[in-house]
Amino acid sequence: MLPGQKLRQLLERPGLFVLPGVYDCISARIAEQAGFEIVFTSGFGISGATLGRPDYGFLTATEMLYAVGRMAEAIDIPLVADLDTGYGNPLNVMRTVGEAVKLGVAGIILEDQQWPKKCGHFSGKRVISSREQVEKIKAAVQARGDSGLAIVGRTDARAPLGLDEAIARGRAYFEAGADIIFIEAPQSAEELKIIARELSDIPLFANAIEGGKTPLLSAEELEALGYKIAVFPLSGLFCATYAIRECFRHLKQHRTTVGYDRAVDFEEFEQFIDIPHYRQLERQFAIAPESESEKS
Structure with a gap:
């Protein structure tokens, strides 16, 4: 079964799915081993971890696709990738979507910010017209073919244009072919309720960021409102x-890690990177030492 099809099959189940945000292969593997069924890549997290820079559109399409492709390869559960604006017009979106499908990505987020984009919880965001984004979503739908790739239509219109416009865009993007709608950065619990009420016939995506513009509701509260997916994109990174930071402070102060015990040890870490599997392969393909007669 293709990754997108597997994701769709999971989302057919009733209830809300909680997705952890991952930003590299080890965080993706930890999420899988923790029992999550779907993971989400955070553009903010990848930018911070890869470049040491904020989510200001510094990552190129090539860098982003390389990162999410490695993560998708490292795990056996569906991965939903934050692919920003799709990196251009509808034709660019088609190429981006095609590459994502080839890399084994199960779902993508396409947002309607102007490029260069910003983190959805930063100020000063600008959005393209709704008509432009509708065409980009239609292009993405065509480019995914029969892969089953799920498309999350995201709008950042709440901040610059208001909640009513954001809700109208959400419906327009759903009608254009997006499978799930993500209205970024509602500014109160009441706004989360209004979105859920006005778009009650559409699968909805909620973004939970510690310290962000949107208040944190529990998974149970979001499910009761009618949301289908809740992502915690930066919890692991934070x-x-x-x-x-705490480990390095201890090391700087004491010049040793003796006495610092808030970490996994070498053997525990081996499990996260599946060392037993590779040791078995090493034994499988090992060459026996040559005998003295063979050497001569």
């Missing part, structure tokens, strides 16, 4: 950043 926790990893905290842990690395």
Whole structure:
């Protein structure tokens, strides 16, 4: 079964799916081993981890596709990739979508920001016209062919144009062929409720960022409102950043990691990168030492 088809089969189940945000192969493998059935790549996280820069559109299409392709290859569960604006006009979107399908991506997010885009919870965002984004979504639908690739239509219109316009765009993007609608950065719990009420016939995507513009609701609260997917895109990155900072502070102060015990050890880490599997392969293809007679 193709990744997109597997994702669609999962989403046919009732209830809300919680997706962790991943930003590299090890975080993707940890999410899978933790029992998640679907993961989500965070453009913010990939930009921070890959470039050490904010989500200001610094990543090129090539860099983003390389990153998400490696993550999709590293796991056996569906991966939904944040592919920003699709990196251009409808023709560029078609190429981006085609590459994503070849890389084994199960779903993508396409947003309606002007390029260069910004993180959805930054100020100063600008959006293209709804008509332009509708054509980009139609192009993505055509480019995915029979792969089953799920398309999440995202609008960032809430901040520059208001909630009513964002809701209208969400419906337009769904009618253009998007499978799921993502209205980014509603600014209150009441706005989350309004979105769910006005788009109650459409699968909805909620974005939960610690410290972001949208208040954090529990999965149970979002499910009760009618949302289908809740992503926690930066939780893992924030926790990893905290842990690395604390470890390095200890190392700088004490010149050793002795006494710092908030970490997995060597053997535990081996499980995350599947060392037993590769040791078995190593044994399988090992060459026996030559005998003295063979050497002569």
